[in-house]
Amino acid sequence: MVEQEVAVVFNEQVALDTFLMGLQAKEVVREAAPGHFVMVRVHKGFDPLLRRPFSIAGTLGGDLFLILYRVVGQGTGILAEVRSGSRLSVLGPLGNGFRIVSSGTSSCLVGGGMGVAPLLFLAQRLNGMPFSFLAGYGNAAQIPALDSFGLNPETFHIATEDGSRGHHGMVTDLLEEEVARLKEPVALFTCGPRPMMSRVAELALEQGLPCQVSLEAEMACGLGACQGCAVEASSATDRFYLHVCTDGPVLDAGRVAW
Amino acid sequence: MVEQEVAVVFNEQVALDTFLMGLQAKEVVREAAPGHFVMVRVHKGFDPLLRRPFSIAGTLGGDLFLILYRVVGQGTGILAEVRSGSRLSVLGPLGNGFRIVSSGTSSCLVGGGMGVAPLLFLAQRLNGMPFSFLAGYGNAAQIPALDSFGLNPETFHIATEDGSRGHHGMVTDLLEEEVARLKEPVALFTCGPRPMMSRVAELALEQGLPCQVSLEAEMACGLGACQGCAVEASSATDRFYLHVCTDGPVLDAGRVAW
Amino acid sequence: MESYITDLRVEFGPLRLKNPVLAASGTFGYGDEFSHLSDPSDMGGIVLKGISLRPRAGNPPPRIVETPAGMLNAIGLANIGVDRFLEEKVPRLREMDTVVIANIYGHTLEEYGAVARRLEVAPEITALEVNISCPNVAQGGVAFGTDPGQSAAVTRCVLDNTDKPVIVKLSPNVTDIRPIARAVEEAGAAAISLINTITGMVVDVETRRPRLGNVTGGLSGPAIRPVALRMVYEAVNTVNIPVIGVGGIVTAHDALEFLIAGASAVQVGTAHFVDPRAGIHIVKGLDDYCKERGIGRLGDLIGSLQVN
């Protein structure tokens, strides 16, 4: 884990309100594993004050890592205007990542919206192992162009809520089909809006499948010091709250109170 | 007076820490007179919060006006990084400008540091009338390249405190010489650090010369509403405080308590 | 005059406002300073700069200093005094097609009463807002507004001298805003407004002197918004008279926080220095918010906060 100013190599719009940024940081790339995140300081003033957390969406070569982000407010708005060549302070990699299951089992990655970001990195690292990738969006305009990720179109399935691309409906519909279709056990990995993840966790429980979720929470430090990022733990856990930054962001679905 | 987003046409470094910015605003150019200032919002966040006041340093064609500024803190630091093509919110022109004296008298413009800015505009508008321009700086590196202002090198005299260019000493030394040399009455116009202007005002008093000073103060509104920009008035004035933004920034030296 | 789709009117004690956005005292002058830039009549009302019995020159400069997302001011309540105010400023107020509220203060109870009485001659002024953050010279300089008993006494004294509705403006520099809000309500205030500025200080590390001529000043701007909102929420849950929210409001979003928390109206202060049309932009933004959500009457939002 390091805290350093790193160069923005590119910062491209890849969908409506969505950008892909490449940052040059050897140390981050060396330590990064799928599910890890970084805390980015978007500018030098105090408004906004806090760093913004982003999942590492992948690495490129030995010294570039990627973040995929949507402009939702002040911080991401500033980020979208950062030009390549600028420098940003980055803290990371942080958190606990996905545990990749041993070969033999296949994996199913279920992402909603920007939740695809950590799963893209996971897909990159699953190379060779069997997996399918299900991604849900509101509409076609929100679907990022992900050419640089080299995803296999045969295993990458899309759902949109308005039906403008792929399956008309929720990504969890696709998951239900997939689970029904597959004979062998499958490990679930999910990240996205809370209701979506909750449904995936429910399905996993019903079917007895292992399921890892990547959670979000408002964060101040990202380091376990402020206790700001608490989420309620399930009764199966001996603690009342879990901290997304250090206990997670990736957690077994069964540890979380849905 | 308008408040509008205007385009930055250029923003060039013209000396150590000093920049010249051209802004496109027909309305401002139409109303602007030497001594007027604008309030610029340097960015969209709230830190820094307030607009920054800058003298209008001149106009170019029918729709560009200039500001000449030194990077001294957070706001001017942000301004220096603004790229041409960006838009900035500008409020102005504001304040009371210099009263140009009737033909027949010659003028002497005495500027210190960034205090030359409003005087450059004055020089531009004095065209045809006789004047000399005395400018003082700390050292040669601080002297802006002012080619676009077309100043006559014969009437433009420089003093530097460290002697690295022009007269070695204070700009007020040059003024003393100038006043001694000239036979006919001369009107003084000055802007710069307080001690410098105070000395110019003193000299004017001694010699019985008319003298207009352009003052600075911390400002919030620039419009006469907040009363933040008060400066002490001299006993010759029937008020206790004057407001730089609406009584000034240009005032007769005799109205100010030095 | 802009026109809006939403019904933005709010009833405000005895006042009817065309919309709930007012300019805050001391930040909008006497209403004429901004007239080149915007029509104050587009706002629900304006609160004029504080007026005292006698003219006051105010504090020695520097009077303002910027702070992160805020500013300190130590203007010292500089003003032209109630007599010149009536002569020079009031006649121009006639043109305003909106509610005009005078802001008054004094250093003794008698001064408060005297200013209120003098303003009785001016029908242009719809209501009085009483600034009780001033030091009480008779009581060793402690602000009237930090003590419930004294706050009530000022309120009563003003009410005894006016027939106009009286809004009392509370100081945030207190341990508990509730007993003060209650005291002022019981004394007969038509409404309360809060918050005034929070006392702060900045030091110049070069000269090693305070940055303000007056050493300390009042903090305003976005920095104080969460504190203002908390106090407004506390006041709303304490009194039955309307509460006007003030403090750090810059956008319609900010204004909505206060309205949802139960403020019947809001005042916009420091934001007017950043954007001279801030108040008017907020009115527009409130209309947009309601339109997008199919809310026909802004009044329905007031106090709609759900807590658990």
Add this chain to the structure above:
Amino acid sequence: MESYITDLRVEFGPLRLKNPVLAASGTFGYGDEFSHLSDPSDMGGIVLKGISLRPRAGNPPPRIVETPAGMLNAIGLANIGVDRFLEEKVPRLREMDTVVIANIYGHTLEEYGAVARRLEVAPEITALEVNISCPNVAQGGVAFGTDPGQSAAVTRCVLDNTDKPVIVKLSPNVTDIRPIARAVEEAGAAAISLINTITGMVVDVETRRPRLGNVTGGLSGPAIRPVALRMVYEAVNTVNIPVIGVGGIVTAHDALEFLIAGASAVQVGTAHFVDPRAGIHIVKGLDDYCKERGIGRLGDLIGSLQVN
């Protein structure tokens, strides 16, 4: 360990600090969370996260929300309790080559006393900082720290149970900090630190609910700096014991404001979330400031503010 040209040591009541920069409670964990990034021993000291007699899970999420130049937190003093603290955290503190201060709190006088007593076994802890901003459950939930008598009672109760120097941390949510500072001094505190957070609130205008699970939270960060500085200045001019300045300090420039105003040391809180090395950068910046001005001993700056 960095080395500096200026003599940065400050004497601080019974404590000797290598430099006047401490990490503030609740923002630097138990000292180990930041160890990958920086050596806490480069700071003058660290104040640990608040500890209570029994473990506390803390408040329901969301617990933090950002505000202009600041943030609100409603962590709810979540902590592992004094027993697990002694077992798990204290042994690691031995490696720290700097002053370690425990921050304690309770909901009754007895709880304060009991935590203090339990910590007597830990020589790793040089001093106690007592957080008196907590609601007193026996007194209807009003914070201990808003009343001089109760503030003194907590101080005495802790002193009766410890031989360590006791620093009392004051709440800014009061009308007048001076009587409280005086009461705590008279009760025997070795020093006071201030300010804790200012109570604030944020409303989500989409859901029309408070943004914090606990409804209100404590405001910290640059936004509150002018308020903190004013209160520190008031306290310095009221008591004779050392005062530690806290609130919105991010840079050496900010720290200098407090030192010049009379603080004997400073604490850095929220800034550590923005820059995990903020404290260490400040130490370096203090050295630079002194070097550039030929000040050999930082201590000479303390209280050097000139007012007129």
